[in-house]
Every structure is written in structure tokens, then in C-alpha cells.
Amino acid sequence: MAEAICEGAVAAGAECHVTEAKDFSGLDGICGLAIGSSTRMKKTLPMVKRILSELSGLDGLPAAGFGSYGWSGEAPDEIVAKLKEAGGSLIDENPIKAKDYPSESILEQCRTLGGILAKKCSK
Secondary structure (H helix, E strand, O other): OHHHHHHHHHHOOOOOOOOOHHHOOOOOOOOOEEEEOOEEOOEEOHHHHHHHHHOOOOOOOEEEEEEEEOOOOHHHHHHHHHHHHOOOEEOOOOOEEEEOOOOHHHHHHHHHHHHHHHHHHOO
């Protein structure tokens, strides 16, 4: 899903990088943000939860949440809530969610999201 978001951003003319949660080092130099996590035992993955807890002062940074789930799907909703709480300007209050694995239609939604983020960055 993250790669599809990046594909959409690049197709719209933006630079995009997918960063694993364990390699996250901050928000310097970014103009848009999409954070994702799978849901495990009704929770966001621990490394993503740590990143979300450290976010503050997004000052209207275009932001979005996404993720996958097997049963319940709380992680993407938690991500969106934390991005909003940190001052992000949400692309959509409803995160993109994939049950088990993303279908082609979900991946297309991700590409569209990437394009929207890219357009927000060019303003």
C-alpha cells in the first residue's frame, strides 16, 4: 500500500520515499505524510505507535492514514486520529483499509491518495 501511494505521488510529479517504521528519523524536508500499519490484536504495530506518539506540530501538513487488518482494523483509524491530533491536515478522515491483502481497487485508491498528496505539496 505504501509503495502504491508513492507510485501515485511520483506519477503526479513529486518525489516520494517509503520509510520503514524502524528507519524513521523525522519529518525534515517533507511536504506530505502517509502513515500505515497493519492491525495486530486490535492495535497499531509498536514501532508505528512510537512514531505517532512523537508527532506534534504538523501545522497543517497534508497527511493520511492507511493499513491492513485481518479481523478488526483499528490501526488505520488510530493513525488518522493521531495525525489530526498532531495538527495534520487530513486528506480524508477515513483511512484506506485493506482486509488481509490489498486488492487492485485498494491499490488504485492508494495511488490516487499519492497523487492528492503530491498536488498538496506543489501548492
